[in-house]
Amino acid sequence: MGLLENIQSPADLKKLPRQELPQLAVEIRRVIVDVVSQNGGHLASSLGAVELAIAIHYVFDTPEDKVIWDVGHQSYAHKLLTGRRQQFATLRQHGGLSGFTKRSESPFDPFTTGHSSTSISAALGMVCANRLQQKNNKVVAVIGDGSMTAGLAYEAMNQAGDLHKDLIVILNDNDMSIARNVGALSSLLSRTLSGQRLQTWRKDLGEFLKSVPKIGDNIYQWAKRSEESFKTFITPGMLFEAFNFDYFGPINGHNLAHLISILSNIKNLRDPVLLHVTTQKGKGYARAEENPVYFHGVGCFDVTTGASTAPSCPLPTFTQVFGETMVHLAEHDDRIVAVTAAMPEGTGLAAFAERFPERFFDVGIAEQHGVTFAAGMAAEGFRPVVAIYSTFLQRAYDQIIHDVCIENLPVVFAIDRGGLVGEDGPTHHGQFDLSFLRSLPNLVVMAPKDENELRRMLVTALRHDGPIAVRYPRGMAVGVPIDPNPAPIPIGKAEVLTEGDDMLIMAIGRMVPVAMAACEALKPLGIACTVVNGRFVKPLDSQCIVRLAERIPHILTLEDNALQGGFGSAVLELLNDHGVSPLNVQRLGLPDRFVEHGSPAILYAEYGLDVAGVVRAARQLMARVQPRPPVTVVARGN
Numbered sequence: 001m002g003l004l005e006n007i008q009s010p011a012d013l014k015k016l017p018r019q020e021l022p023q024l025a026v027e028i029r030r031v032i033v034d035v036v037s038q039n040g041g042h043l044a045s046s047l048g049a050v051e052l053a054i055a056i057h058y059v060f061d062t063p064e065d066k067v068i069w070d071v072g073h074q075s076y077a078h079k080l081l082t083g084r085r086q087q088f089a090t091l092r093q094h095g096g097l098s099g100f101t102k103r104s105e106s107p108f109d110p111f112t113t114g115h116s117s118t119s120i121s122a123a124l125g126m127v128c129a130n131r132l133q134q135k136n137n138k139v140v141a142v143i144g145d146g147s148m149t150a151g152l153a154y155e156a157m158n159q160a161g162d163l164h165k166d167l168i169v170i171l172n173d174n175d176m177s178i179a180r181n182v183g184a185l186s187s188l189l190s191r192t193l194s195g196q197r198l199q200t201w202r203k204d205l206g207e208f209l210k211s212v213p214k215i216g217d218n219i220y221q222w223a224k225r226s227e228e229s230f231k232t233f234i235t236p237g238m239l240f241e242a243f244n245f246d247y248f249g250p251i252n253g254h255n256l257a258h259l260i261s262i263l264s265n266i267k268n269l270r271d272p273v274l275l276h277v278t279t280q281k282g283k284g285y286a287r288a289e290e291n292p293v294y295f296h297g298v299g300c301f302d303v304t305t306g307a308s309t310a311p312s313c314p315l316p317t318f319t320q321v322f323g324e325t326m327v328h329l330a331e332h333d334d335r336i337v338a339v340t341a342a343m344p345e346g347t348g349l350a351a352f353a354e355r356f357p358e359r360f361f362d363v364g365i366a367e368q369h370g371v372t373f374a375a376g377m378a379a380e381g382f383r384p385v386v387a388i389y390s391t392f393l394q395r396a397y398d399q400i401i402h403d404v405c406i407e408n409l410p411v412v413f414a415i416d417r418g419g420l421v422g423e424d425g426p427t428h429h430g431q432f433d434l435s436f437l438r439s440l441p442n443l444v445v446m447a448p449k450d451e452n453e454l455r456r457m458l459v460t461a462l463r464h465d466g467p468i469a470v471r472y473p474r475g476m477a478v479g480v481p482i483d484p485n486p487a488p489i490p491i492g493k494a495e496v497l498t499e500g501d502d503m504l505i506m507a508i509g510r511m512v513p514v515a516m517a518a519c520e521a522l523k524p525l526g527i528a529c530t531v532v533n534g535r536f537v538k539p540l541d542s543q544c545i546v547r548l549a550e551r552i553p554h555i556l557t558l559e560d561n562a563l564q565g566g567f568g569s570a571v572l573e574l575l576n577d578h579g580v581s582p583l584n585v586q587r588l589g590l591p592d593r594f595v596e597h598g599s600p601a602i603l604y605a606e607y608g609l610d611v612a613g614v615v616r617a618a619r620q621l622m623a624r625v626q627p628r629p630p631v632t633v634v635a636r637g638n
């Protein structure tokens with residue numbers, strides 16, 4: 001029987017003698033690799049944090065002591081050690097364990113995570129709350145070097161250093177974000193090794209100088225006085241010490257004995273502490289060590305070869321089409337620059353980065369800065385395309401308004417992962433973008449029905465002299481032929497795809513093919529549909545929509561966005577403003593709740609956004625609503 005099988009909680013872990021812990025790490029890695037090879041998940045980061053999880057639960061008294069895993073994608077070992085071993089095979093599956101930490105899942109998860117760089121703020125909040133409650137527990141934030149590139153982390157450090165609370169931050173430095181980590185901080189952290197060499201060199205030099213009569217001693221005294229600036233110039237400690245943190249490290253984050261002994265000491269300190277540990281992404285599984293970018297977030301794979309076992313994808317993804325189109329368009333327009341916030345692969349910009357390194361900017365996990373940086377470039381005559389996942393763009397809302405839209409600057413927002421993303425769940429679904437963007441003056445908001453339209457929308461965006469967003473989903477495109485010379489689309493023009501007199505289905509983005517399939521399925525039931533591809537959520541094609549709505553008595557709107565304030569709401573407002581009455585409109589979209597994790601197919605079916613769901617809704621609408629009498633149109637607004 002293995003060691004892991006006997007661990008129901010950290011109390012069982014604490015019973016193990018220290019010398020058995022490395023064997024436990026081996027067993028944990030085996031389980032993680034097995035389950036992720038079946039379910040997909042964040043493998044490399046979790047493999048790198050196995051010893052950290054063991055040492056933390058060995059030393060601290062969780063759940064009274066709180067541990068916050070930043071992003072939470074590295075928390076699989078933590079889950080296995082905190083009573084979730086038996087459910088671990090359900091990781092990221094619908095109804096199963098979350099791929100991140102989640103308060104509702106376990107008392108050992110004090111904070112729900114998924115977006116990066118929240119851990120220090122949350123931990124500081126907990127320390128302050130706990131002290132007000134006269135509790136003496138410890139709070140630990142574990143944050144990666146990539147997540148440490150976000151401003152939010154420094155806002156928290158700034159306050160923590162000022163409050164002087166006994167917060168513990170563990171910086172898990174593997175020199176990687178999803179891609180290779182970027183930025184000045186990253187270079188500072190990787191100077192650690194040379195810093196250590198320098199310490200040795202400095203000691204030797206000091207001894208030598210002291211041995212030189214008179215003059216040598218003077219130089220030694222001067223060098224000693226300058227030692228602090230000299231040392232900190234070269235090591236990362238200075239940065240954290242400037243925030244009033246006691247800095248320890250760097251130590252090897254895979255050496256359990258060292259980790260346990262230093263954590264046991266740190267536990268007793270009363271100051272803010274930063275422990276810098278170095279780890280290897282993918283540790284213990286050779287394939288992931290060799291290719292940590294691929295194994296950061298991976299689908300199903302064969303454990304022996306590391307090769308994907310996911311059904312092969314016959315079509316390109318929207319992301320790939322976006323990436324290829326960017327390269328193509330940038331060949332002909334040197335004003336085009338691309339911005340990513342630490343996701344060159346995920347956003348499809350890796351090829352652009354290779355082809356145009358000077359016109360490619362990875363700002364790190366810094367969405368807010370990325371948007372304002374793009375605004376700066378636009379103000380100087382460039383055409384920045386900011387490619388950010390829908391969910392992460394939420395971070396930059398003020399920058400979109402204040403720095404881009406108010407000034408009407410020509411920034412293109414390429415918003416990937418619009419709609420439900422699947423197994424990453426509620427922290428990652430792109431559920432709100434149409435709603436939060438639709439209310440912004442000057443901003444045009446588009447969503448393509450297929451990959452060819454995505455290309456056309458990019459061309460449209462780059463010709464438009466103002467802010468404009470194109471939003472598209474995760475995963476496979478539709479498989480339509482690609483026009484090598486994509487033509488722009490007139491701003492605000494919808495597309496009527498098919499005509500019928502019983503029902504008007506107005507859809508946006510990925511829901512357009514669903515609307516077309518539902519239209520086909522409704523034909524044999526005697527329901528003839530007009531299907532409109534909205535193309536623009538803002539501005540709407542008011543002429544087309546009002547004209548059709550006046551003629552067709554039943555109206556369905558369809559979107560993979562929150563119903564509140566989304567495409568359907570926009571259509572309703574438009575029809576109301578134009579006095580179309582009565583309004584027999586049924587809006588289909590995501591309800592007013594956070595959508596759980598699971599495969600997109602399951603989730604879309606659950607929310608009635610698959611073909612069967614649309615057919616059901618159409619039949620119910622036909623049954624519920626009598627055809628309206630000839631329409632009275634009272635003009636009210638525009």
Ligand SMILES: Cc1ncc(C[n+]2csc(CCOP(=O)(O)OP(=O)(O)O)c2C)c(N)n1
Binds near residue numbers: 048074147342
């Ligand atoms: C706000 C935000 N932007 C982007 C991401 C996507 N993302 C998830 S993990 C990650 C890299 C994190 O790097 P690091 O903190 O060093 O952890 P590692 O994977 O190296 O363990 C990124 C960019 C995110 N989760 N949140």
Ligand SMILES: CC(=O)[C@@H](O)[C@H](O)COP(=O)(O)O
Binds near residue numbers: 346
């Ligand atoms: C943890 C995280 O935020 C990312 O790794 C995210 O899971 C990537 O999602 P995609 O798989 O859609 O690129």
Ligand SMILES: [Mg+2]
Binds near residue numbers: 145172173174176177
């Ligand atoms: Mg990292």
